[in-house]
Amino acid sequence: MAESTSVDEFIVGQSAATKELRRLVDILAPADSTVLIQGQTGSGKDVVARAIHALSGRKGPLISINCAAIPTELLESELFGHEKGAFTGAETDRKGRFELADEGTLFLDEIGDMNLSLQTKLLRAIENRTIQRVGGSKDIEVNFRLICATHQNLQAHVDEGKFRADLFFRINVFPVQVPSLAERSVDIPDLIDTICASISESQNSKPPLFDETALSELSRYNWPGNVRELRNVLERAIVLFPQKEITSKEVRENLLRLKVPDENEELEALWEETGNLNSIDLDGLISDKPPLPVPSSYQDWFSYFDTIDLRKHLQEVEIVLIEAALRKKEGQITGAAEALKLRRTTLIEKMKKLMIERPNAN
CATH class of the missing domain: 3.40.50.300 (P-loop containing nucleotide triphosphate hydrolases)
Known part of the structure; x- marks a missing residue:
């Protein structure tokens, strides 16, 4: 059967x-x-x-x-x-x-x-x-x-x-x-286990071990390529760090930004890490919802990317928040303006500039 x-x-x-x-x-x-x-x-x-x-x-x-x-x-x-x-x-x-x-x-x-x-x-x-x-x-x-x-x-x-x-x-x-993977970042440890096991079996190789700092680093990343990008990163990890422990340093420097690790650097990093055994707080990782972005979330941007189209990015954030406020207030512009802490006339001007349509009010 x-x-x-x-x-x-x-x-x-x-x-x-x-x-x-x-x-x-x-x-x-x-x-x-x-x-x-x-x-x-x-x-x-x-x-x-x-x-x-x-x-x-x-x-x-x-x-x-x-x-x-x-x-x-x-x-x-x-x-x-x-x-x-x-x-x-x-x-x-x-x-x-x-x-x-x-x-x-x-x-x-x-x-x-x-x-x-x-x-x-x-x-x-x-x-x-x-x-x-x-x-x-x-x-x-x-x-x-x-x-x-x-x-x-x-x-x-x-x-x-x-x-x-x-x-x-x-x-x-x-x-x-x-x-998106950013919406389900709490699943990343489970996905890592499943994907690494699949890749290791198909390639007859041994997967690395991701420590808590590595899992935290991977959970903070915004994953524009979603699970497909995660799989690519894990393939790199299996090739570069077979049966080795991976920390947040390797995630930042060798996996999210492809750079072949230097053996001497690895030994020095291992020596330094043994002197710092502070426990890692994973409360932010074990959450059912992705954390709301704050300005400090962007301080590590250039650890992962070389450039950012700041004007386009800020405009997209504005559009999302204005549309969300309008939906929350059932299309009432005055209520949406209060939620956004804007003047009503300012919100109307922004809606015209960004070509945001007002949803039907109930």
Whole structure:
């Protein structure tokens, strides 16, 4: 008898956001409804898709395709297949990803990059559960479950005419939001254990040991590349520090900023560390919510990055806070201005300058 599959095998962590994601996957996986997974690049949307398929009970395979990675002129053939002679080089009939996903799941990653003409053909396939190969006229029935993913705002694309509204409503049956790694930083120790074990097994190598200062340093980092970036950092750690202890110093100097460690430097650092055995306070690490940023949070910025677009960054912070205040006050500008400690006229001027729309007041 085959072992049962658990969502915990795919989605690791104990943060509130991760627990909610696991609960949602458990609920929607057995259904055949279309799922739209949204989240930042590298946040693990493909992992969520694999979890949904594994728990779905569908007999066929999970067939994946990245719509952004394949040129537009080739994507149609990749999805729908082609008949012999359909175009130069089509020497035989070829099944596309839809047919390969029969009785299984088709995962369309980065669907926001699909052009409008192909969106039309995709909509027909979803509605009729039939496809036609490129160069063919025969309808081929396909039993598939569709999962789509994107890091883009598809609703904004619809408003701009870049994405079909009817297709958006078709694929947005079960929307799933994958949290960024910064939103689930409490999961980082669990993710490190899981990812290091996976990499070490595949490479037949021994993982390093991250001490408490290293875990704290990794939890403070903002992870613009999310879990994908964390995996890259851990691959570096396994190569540079096999079976060695890693402290916050190695994290800053050798992992987040790639620099091959010098053996003499390592020995000197080890000698210095033995003289400082103060315990590390991890209260900030064991938290269910990411800490609110304070000005001092930026003092280590140039330990990780070489530059910052200060004007753009501050403007983005302003937009986020103003929109949040307006939502909190149900669109009331006076209330939002008080929450932000601004004059009403100042807030109105900022809204015009930053092109922030006032939400409908209840």
